[in-house]
Amino acid sequence: MIMCKQVAKALSRERYYEMPWHRRIPMFVHIRLCVMCGKYHQQVVDFQKGFRGFLEQEGKGELDAGMHxxxxxxxxxKDQLETP
Ligand SMILES: [Zn+2]
Known part of the structure; x- marks a missing residue:
């Protein structure tokens, strides 16, 4: 079983979704079961996942709507871009 400190350290250095599965699974189990840090780290993971969603949207150009x-x-x- 990994320790609270290890979870905190890993999450502050790397993004949860970028970790390899063999590191993500013990971390996931810890966050689910730990009464000490579980609730807090669940929020960190949710935030990082939300951030990834934001990056994906940006990659697709869906944030373009915000441009005035x-x-x-x-x-x-458009005309300039299409002119050879
Ligand atoms: Zn913990």
Whole structure:
């Protein structure tokens, strides 16, 4: 069984979702069972997962909607991009 300290250290250094499964599983079990740090680290893991979702969306360009460009500016940009 891994210790609370090891979980805290690992989560502060690396992202939970980037860890290999053989490290993630004991960590997951600890977070689920530990009354000392489980609740806190569950929040850390949830936050990191949410962050990954944000990065994935950004990668797809779905955050583009937040950009304030007028339709004319958009069209000009599009025309420029399409001109060989
Ligand atoms: Zn713990």
């Amino acid at each position: 460009l007028s339709p004319e500016a958009r069209k000009r940009m």
